[in-house]
Amino acid sequence: MNAISPDITFDLADTALRELNAALHAATGESNARRWRVLNPNGRHAVAVGINAPLTVEIEGHVGYYCAGMNAEASVIIHGNAGVGLAENMMSGFVHVRGDASQAAGATGHGGLLVIDGNASARCGISMKGIDIVVKGSVGHMSAFMGQSGSLVVLGDAGEALGDSLYEAKLFVRGSVKSLGADCIEKEMRDEHKVLLAEKLKAAGLEGTVDVAAFKRYGSARQLYNFHVDNASAY
């Protein structure tokens, strides 16, 4: 009956954060202890960073900076808000914040899925490198700045300079976009993009609740990052 995993509970009111993180780093996910609960995070920074195993970690409350940073394979669910740099440099796995996320959520992420139930502040998905981010609310300014690959799906609105200096990250916004950043343009939503968007929405648990036709697609105009021989003298 290995499928029924016992809970491991860490109460950060009386346990040092480093004990929690060390225990998470030591866990392989192969034992029964796959389901972890963290109580009283109280805005602490670096909660559940650097996990490298298929664990499930549920955090009961608001967290500070860099929660679930560098995550690989684990599912981290935050029942609260998250501070700056949520799931920063995530490699794989799943991070879900039930409230809002502060700036630079999903920054530099290489893979995995980040779902934000509320709003994300500025620079959501900055320099993203393969992560998929679904924001049910709105995102702040400079989101997906220099995004290289992966996707950012926003059900609400986007702030100023969306996708500035964008490479090949794919951006979908259902609401308004305050302004587009340098070299970011609206692009045609073809069937293949609708299929891709539907996949991301499904992965975020939104299948059948959101109409993919309501979104607009934004991407790189590819004028900034491609080398043009005409510009050789400028280098």
Next chain:
Amino acid sequence: MCGIVGLFLKDPKLEGELGAMLASMLCVMTDRGPDSAGFAVYGSGAKDKVKLSLRATASYDFEALAAGLSLPAAGLPGLVVRGTHAIVEIPAARETAVRAFLVERHPEVAIVGTGERMEIFKEVGLPASVAETFGLPSMRGTHGIGHTRMATESAVTTAGAHPFSTGADQCLVHNGSLSNHNALRRALKREGITIETDNDSEVAAGYLTWRMKQGASLGEALDAGLKDLDGFFTFVVGTENGFGVLRDPIACKPAVMAETDQYVAFGSEYRALVDLPGIAKARVFEPEPATVYFWERAQ
């Protein structure tokens, strides 16, 4: 880095706890600013009186100073000495004369702030020791703001500690750094604004004072600052009735707010707010960049 906290009480039942709550918030922000700390508390006051927040050296004889300010008709001014600071309460009608007297006869004493209810205290050292020295935990009031400083633009001195006064019952704390403060300081001095230190935040305070002297409201002055102040800032300004918040358009410096039926609280990080009553059920949010917010009680 620097840490900012602010607390505005909606529920008068908490007024006796204001100092203790603010002290706790301030101490959590120690690792954002271990160099110096300061705070402004809005406590009791009388319509026809003015409180001068004065600062001098350790064991300065404030009683002798107060005696020198007495009038045959009015008697000794109110005096509360707390460490290197003293709050002197005088008839409002005498403020100009007393200020001139202090400047001329007591250059060793700095006037940190004035107002009907505002008291400002600030000193070099860890926030816990600053709060303790001035007895912050036992202070009562309707609202207060505080600052922990990690110095970047000027030296670690008491004069460089925050808050900075911007006018009667008004003060400013700043997290960030301004890059055009030298040019702006020169311009403000030409306009007759007194700026005493090399500190960039004092220039921001002087800028707001200058704008308001020209007739702008505090909100308008803050709005104008978005154009004229080059650099990073999260400002919290204390006012007679509450406090205001402004972040630069890039939102370089953090800010978290929490609101319940009992209070509105500000912290550079959520950590600063976790000991507040009922915080688990508070509405927690980030103020938008380049947007002036005020939380004030109706006049």
